[in-house]
Amino acid sequence: MHSFLVDGKTQDIVLRFFINDISFRLCVFQKSIGLRTGIGIAIMDFDYWHSHWVKNEIRFHQGTPNQSLVACFKRLNLDPSARVFVPLCGKTRDIAWILDKGCSVVAVEYERIAIDQLFDELAVKPVVTDVGAFKHYSAEGLDVYCGDFFDLTSELLGSIDATYDRAAIVALPLEARSRYATHLKRLTKCAPQLVQTAAVYPANPQKPPFEVSLTELRSHYGNDYGLTCVDQRETPVLKEGYVDYRIYCWLLVPKAR
């Protein structure tokens, strides 16, 4: 009996994960149907993001530091001199916030418009060089690789103390998400992470942000990390046009080997 005596907030979380889980399974099912019947499924490509950057349709961009980052960054237990990886960084203000904490940042972003605006808004002039498949933008405490995340190597990335994933894994369709997680773990040698996932109702399986349920997150990271939900909140900026929009922030701590 006692297990039913949960407060409204806990009930809410359980219900949302349940719905999220069903949505994940539905998405896998849709994908398998799609593959068998040739029905189109969510395929994201660089043109999609490029057209959004060109038209400045970047509703995912937040003008101020992300609230879950501000609330939970200390949970990573980092030294002040830590090096933080920000995959699929866009022009996030979170980079400035992390730099302000004394950490250095290494980031990757495909879209050059985003990187130019990132440095403009930081009021920093980077040194730009060609490194393999990337343009490398370098400034004090900050390295940004312009190119495909999947081309990044651990040699280029260097040593990482933590990964901050905001609107990165959720920006990718299902097929790419497991490749993303596998590549990220290899690149960072399973460094601790703060990861944000989204619950969007009604979910749109064709457009980001994509639903990433706890079941799915565990399937990507559960073997290597312990997962704890450290924050959740609604995002009013993106709420318009959705029935509901909620962000969960997860702390991923590597399991002892």
Ligand SMILES: C[S@@+](CC[C@H](N)C(=O)[O-])C[C@H]1O[C@@H](n2cnc3c(N)ncnc32)[C@H](O)[C@@H]1O
């Ligand atoms: C939803 S936005 C999030 C940006 C940023 N994390 C933020 O919080 O504002 C996703 C970004 O990922 C970039 N992106 C998508 N696929 C990528 C890839 N394979 N490699 C590098 N960047 C990619 C897009 O250009 C876009 O700017």
